[in-house]
Amino acid sequence: MRVSISEFTTLGASFDEDLVAYRAAGVEGIGVCEIKLGEGAAERLRESGLHATFCVPAVPSILPLPLMEGPDAPEERVDALCASVSRLAELEPVCVLFLTGPVGDREDARAVVREGIRAIAAAGRAADVRVALEPFHPTQANIFSFVHTIPDALELIDGEDVAIILDTWHVTDPAAIEPYVEQIVGVHVADRREPTRSHFDRVLPGDGVLDLAAVLRTLDDAGYDGWYEVEIFSDNGAFGDAFPDSLWDVAPGELARRARESLERVWEQR
Numbered sequence: 001m002r003v004s005i006s007e008f009t010t011l012g013a014s015f016d017e018d019l020v021a022y023r024a025a026g027v028e029g030i031g032v033c034e035i036k037l038g039e040g041a042a043e044r045l046r047e048s049g050l051h052a053t054f055c056v057p058a059v060p061s062i063l064p065l066p067l068m069e070g071p072d073a074p075e076e077r078v079d080a081l082c083a084s085v086s087r088l089a090e091l092e093p094v095c096v097l098f099l100t101g102p103v104g105d106r107e108d109a110r111a112v113v114r115e116g117i118r119a120i121a122a123a124g125r126a127a128d129v130r131v132a133l134e135p136f137h138p139t140q141a142n143i144f145s146f147v148h149t150i151p152d153a154l155e156l157i158d159g160e161d162v163a164i165i166l167d168t169w170h171v172t173d174p175a176a177i178e179p180y181v182e183q184i185v186g187v188h189v190a191d192r193r194e195p196t197r198s199h200f201d202r203v204l205p206g207d208g209v210l211d212l213a214a215v216l217r218t219l220d221d222a223g224y225d226g227w228y229e230v231e232i233f234s235d236n237g238a239f240g241d242a243f244p245d246s247l248w249d250v251a252p253g254e255l256a257r258r259a260r261e262s263l264e265r266v267w268e269q270r
Contacts, residue, residue, distance in 0.1 A: 201234065
C-alpha cells in the first residue's frame with residue numbers, strides 16, 4: 001500500500017512544514033493544496049523525496065462554493081482551474097482533482113459543468129497530467145457538489161479523459177465501488193463520526209463508524225494499486241466551529257504519524 005496525506009489534514013501548517021511532518025511520519029506521498037504553495041515548491045518537493053499525489057487547485061470547483069472565496073462566474077472558475085492544472089503539472093502529480101460545486105439557483109448547472117469538464121480535460125491533455133472528478137456525499141450537495149455517485153460522475157464526464165477520485169467519506173458502499181475500480185485514479189480515506197457535527201468533522205481511519213476495511217478489501221480484490229491518501233477535515237474554528245477535540249489542533253508531525261498508523265491498521269483488517 002502506498003500511503004499519502006492530504007495537506008488539508010494539517011490545514012494550519014505550511015507546505016514546508018507538511019513536507020517535514022509527512023516525511024518524518026514515514027509516508028511517501030503528499031496531497032498538495034495549491035493555496036499552500038510558493039516559489040520553488042517543485043524543487044523543495046523533489047528534495048523532500050515525497051511524491052505529489054492528488055493536487056487540489058486554489059479554485060477547486062466549476063460552480064462557486066459558498067464556504068470558499070473565488071470567482072462567481074463559472075467561466076472564470078474554469079479558466080482558473082485550467083491554469084492550476086498547468087501549474088500543478090510541474091509537480092508531476094498522480095492527478096489534479098476538481099469538483100462540480102453546488103447547483104445553487106442555476107437551472108443549467110449540469111450543462112455548465114459538462115462544458116467545464118471538457119475544458120479541464122483538454123487542459124490535462126495539454127499539460128500531460130491526469131485530471132479527476134470527485135463525487136461527494138449527498139449531505140454536502142448545497143456546499144460542495146451535486147454529484148454523489150460514481151455513475152453520475154461518469155455520466156457527466158461523458159467519455160472525456162477524466163478519472164474518478166474516490167473518497168471513502170463520500171462513497172462508502174463496496175457494491176457501489178467495485179464495478180468502477182478501473183476508473184478510480186486515487187482514494188481519499190477518512191472515517192465518519194456519528195453524529196457528524198458539521199461538514200468539517202471527520203475522524204481518522206478506524207476511529208468512526210464506516211467499514212473501511214470492506215472498502216479497501218473491495219479495491220484491493222478488484223486490482224486497484226494506486227495511492228491511499230488520508231484526508232481529514234476537523235474544524236478548529238477555521239470554518240466556524242471550534243471543536244474541542246479538533247484534529248487540526250494536533251501538531252502536524254503527530255497527526256501525520258497517527259494518520260499513517262490508522263490507515264495501516266485498517267489495511268491489515270481488510
